[in-house]
Amino acid sequence: MPEYLELELAKAADFLVRDSLKVKRGESLLITIDTETDFRSAAAAARAAQALDAKVAVIWHTTPPGFGKATDAYLPEPVKAAIPKADAWIEFNNQWLLYSTPWEEAIKSKKVRYLCLGGIDVERLVRCVGRVNWELLNPFLTRVTEMTQKANTVRITTPAGNDISFKMGGRPVVAETMDCSVPNACGAHAHFLGGQIIWAPIEETINGRIVFDGALAGGGEAYFGTLKDPVKLEIKNGRIGGISGGAEAKIYEKWLAKLNDSNMYNLAHVCYGFNPGAKLTGVMVEDERVWGCTEWGIGYQSWYYNGKGVPASAISHVDGICLNSSVTLDDVEVTTEGHVVHPELRDLAAKLGK
Amino acid sequence: MELGKTAHVVVNKLCKVKPRESVLITIDGAEEFRVAEEIAKAAEAADAKVMVAWHSTPRGYGKVGDPYLPEPLWAAIPNTDVWIELNNQWLLYSTPWDNAMKPAVEGKGKVRYLFLGGLNVDQIVRCVGRVDIDTQAEFQEMLVDITSKGRKMRITTPAGTDIYFENDAKRPVRNELFADVPGPHFLLGQIAWAPIEESINGTIVYDGSYSGGGEADLGVLRTPIKVTVKDGKAIEFLGGSEAEFVKKWLVKLNDPNMYFAAHVCYGFNPGARLSGLCTEDERVWGCTEWGFGQQGPAFKAKGINAISHADGICLNSSVWIDGQQIMDKGKLTHPQLAKLAKKLGKE
Numbered sequence: 001m002p003e004y005l006e007l008e009l010a011k012a013a014d015f016l017v018r019d020s021l022k023v024k025r026g027e028s029l030l031i032t033i034d035t036e037t038d039f040r041s042a043a044a045a046a047r048a049a050q051a052l053d054a055k056v057a058v059i060w061h062t063t064p065p066g067f068g069k070a071t072d073a074y075l076p077e078p079v080k081a082a083i084p085k086a087d088a089w090i091e092f093n094n095q096w097l098l099y100s101t102p103w104e105e106a107i108k109s110k111k112v113r114y115l116c117l118g119g120i121d122v123e124r125l126v127r128c129v130g131r132v133n134w135e136l137l138n139p140f141l142t143r144v145t146e147m148t149q150k151a152n153t154v155r156i157t158t159p160a161g162n163d164i165s166f167k168m169g170g171r172p173v174v175a176e177t178m179d180c181s182v183p184n185a186c187g188a189h190a191h192f193l194g195g196q197i198i199w200a201p202i203e204e205t206i207n208g209r210i211v212f213d214g215a216l217a218g219g220g221e222a223y224f225g226t227l228k229d230p231v232k233l234e235i236k237n238g239r240i241g242g243i244s245g246g247a248e249a250k251i252y253e254k255w256l257a258k259l260n261d262s263n264m265y266n267l268a269h270v271c272y273g274f275n276p277g278a279k280l281t282g283v284m285v286e287d288e289r290v291w292g293c294t295e296w297g298i299g300y301q302s303w304y305y306n307g308k309g310v311p312a313s314a315i316s317h318v319d320g321i322c323l324n325s326s327v328t329l330d331d332v333e334v335t336t337e338g339h340v341v342h343p344e345l346r347d348l349a350a351k352l353g354k
Numbered sequence: 355m356e357l358g359k360t361a362h363v364v365v366n367k368l369c370k371v372k373p374r375e376s377v378l379i380t381i382d383g384a385e386e387f388r389v390a391e392e393i394a395k396a397a398e399a400a401d402a403k404v405m406v407a408w409h410s411t412p413r414g415y416g417k418v419g420d421p422y423l424p425e426p427l428w429a430a431i432p433n434t435d436v437w438i439e440l441n442n443q444w445l446l447y448s449t450p451w452d453n454a455m456k457p458a459v460e461g462k463g464k465v466r467y468l469f470l471g472g473l474n475v476d477q478i479v480r481c482v483g484r485v486d487i488d489t490q491a492e493f494q495e496m497l498v499d500i501t502s503k504g505r506k507m508r509i510t511t512p513a514g515t516d517i518y519f520e521n522d523a524k525r526p527v528r529n530e531l532f533a534d535v536p537g538p539h540f541l542l543g544q545i546a547w548a549p550i551e552e553s554i555n556g557t558i559v560y561d562g563s564y565s566g567g568g569e570a571d572l573g574v575l576r577t578p579i580k581v582t583v584k585d586g587k588a589i590e591f592l593g594g595s596e597a598e599f600v601k602k603w604l605v606k607l608n609d610p611n612m613y614f615a616a617h618v619c620y621g622f623n624p625g626a627r628l629s630g631l632c633t634e635d636e637r638v639w640g641c642t643e644w645g646f647g648q649q650g651p652a653f654k655a656k657g658i659n660a661i662s663h664a665d666g667i668c669l670n671s672s673v674w675i676d677g678q679q680i681m682d683k684g685k686l687t688h689p690q691l692a693k694l695a696k697k698l699g700k701e
Binding site for chain 2: 077
């Protein structure tokens with residue numbers, strides 16, 4: 001019997017392997033999925049890849065209690081060995097292998113084309129991939145990326161009290177467009193669900209206040225999902241200097257202290273969210289793409305973002321969402337409270353229904 | 355519920371999985387996923403780190419499947435503590451299997467491999483979950499002991515098998531039940547060994563089923579295949595269309611080592627029925643089975659290296675060890691073995 005969104009799922013899965021990763025006959029496609037994610041997404045991608053005569057392996061495995069290197073000790077050894085050997089890898093894990101040691105090995109090999117769809121279940125896959133008009137969205141993402149790349153100074157405010165500024169320093173700005181067949185703007189084959197633009201500002205120049213009022217996800221016990229109360233971070237020279245807010249802020253503060261890793265206080269990257277299908281649902285990979293939000297990553301920073309060629313090491317990685325962001329690039333407004341206002345972008349956004 | 359209990363037996367009783375061990379379960383697209391899922395659940399309950407690899411079905415057994423296997427699977431297999439294979443098209447005797455098993459047999463590797471290839475829910479419940487493991491262990495240990503002490507053997511069947519061979523006292527008689535030490539282990543109810551290859555002479559008549567993987571997975575045979583064996587090598591295949599097919603298939607494989615007898619087995623799984631699945635068929639109570647081609651390292655024999663491996667079943671076997679008959683047309687005649695067989699619901 002057909003299940004919920006069965007046909008739409010098949011279409012989205014076909015897009016992933018055929019158009020996005022461009023899986024070729026005889027290539028090894030690896031799909032990883034933990035027990036917290038809907039297996040149907042993995043099965044659909046596997047079927048689509050089999051139809052292309054790829055050699056497909058779906059790894060369904062024990063869920064680790066966290067993200068990144070915090071997962072290393074909990075991963076079955078054969079998972080670690082398998083990952084760097086794929087030609088293409090789709091990650092559906094809810095507790096991401098992203099930033100883990102086998103992930104680093106895979107990306108550094110420059111052989112594995114990686115696509116992170118962590119926690120993306122059938123409905124989200126259909127909403128955020130299958131039903132998105134990528135031909136319309138990608139020129140929009142590309143234009144925002146170009147503008148951002150040229151900027152020297154960026155300021156982001158939100159109605160919730162976010163007010164943070166930083167310098168760009170010419171570091172690469174990466175548009176996630178679902179074209180996973182070629183390396184990203186940093187030269188890495190690390191790709192993420194489309195509808196996001198990501199970069200690492202010059203860390204020491206980041207100053208002000210970040211207010212997460214959408215969602216906060218640090219993996220395991222720090223995977224809060226959507227927030228009841230905003231979490232406020234005082235930022236000084238790229239590091240968290242203070243945390244305030246409600247119950248979630250307190251748990252987050254204690255959890256950070258427990259991790260006992262000073263690097264978990266370092267800001268790693270910032271993003272725009274521009275996926276027309278994304279809703280705030282408590283799944284970070286979707287939340288950070290909610291139209292008009294900005295997102296900050298804290299802790300582990302990939303070596304390819306920072307221009308130094310070495311990762312800013314940390315045991316894990318936390319992401320938080322600032323909804324309805326106003327972004328100013330060198331005094332030119334791109335978005336105001338989540339609405340696209342830049343004259344060059346407004347029409348493109350309108351065509352996307354935004 | 356029966357499947358849940360069966361999975362518990364596989365993980366805890368047969369593989370003796372310990373907390374924090376890595377358990378790899380491989381299953382191809384041709385196999386019933388529920389079996390993998392239940393075993394994974396039981397392993398998770400045992401505090402193991404569990405990985406199920408569900409992958410493209412290779413087009414044959416052993417090294418024939420190598421080109422069809424995803425690269426990540428090659429890397430995963432030798433890097434686990436426990437590997438439970440459920441594949442319909444077996445990875446057994448493939449190159450990644452070699453990479454995992456050769457070090458394990460030599461005492462340098464850690465992988466405990468349990469072959470349950472192709473068993474669906476019904477079959478695994480019958481052949482594992484409903485078996486009295488303690489009595490089965492007693493029965494198998496006694497039969498292994500008797501066989502290990504024997505030298506000259508003869509097997510006949512009502513269908514015309516009449517084959518003689520000698521055992522090498524230095525080679526192990528493998529008792530397939532538990533998978534609690536590194537190396538290859540197979541579905542319970544099989545006792546397998548490699549006779550001295552050149553001593554095997556006579557006629558083998560496959561009247562149960564025949565399985566060579568891919569197109570040569572013939573299942574239950576319509577017409578018996580009569581194989582004449584001289585000094586361990588198959589020199590003639592007679593019978594109907596299936597015998598003709600096997601002859602042509604072997605020619606196509608173009609590997610002279612596919613003609614050499616690799617091992618012989620007794621089948622004694624109280625739940626096994628002739629179903630067309632070799633894993634089950636070769637354990638039908640009272641059958642014997644001959645494998646040709648690739649010879650696994652665990653037999654500590656000549657180590658025949660062949661591109662694939664084919665197994666055939668001889669039903670209702672009569673077996674003599676050094677002139678003493680232990681079974682007659684599939685029924686145990688040895689008094690102590692017969693008593694244990696009765697406890698297992700068999701003759």
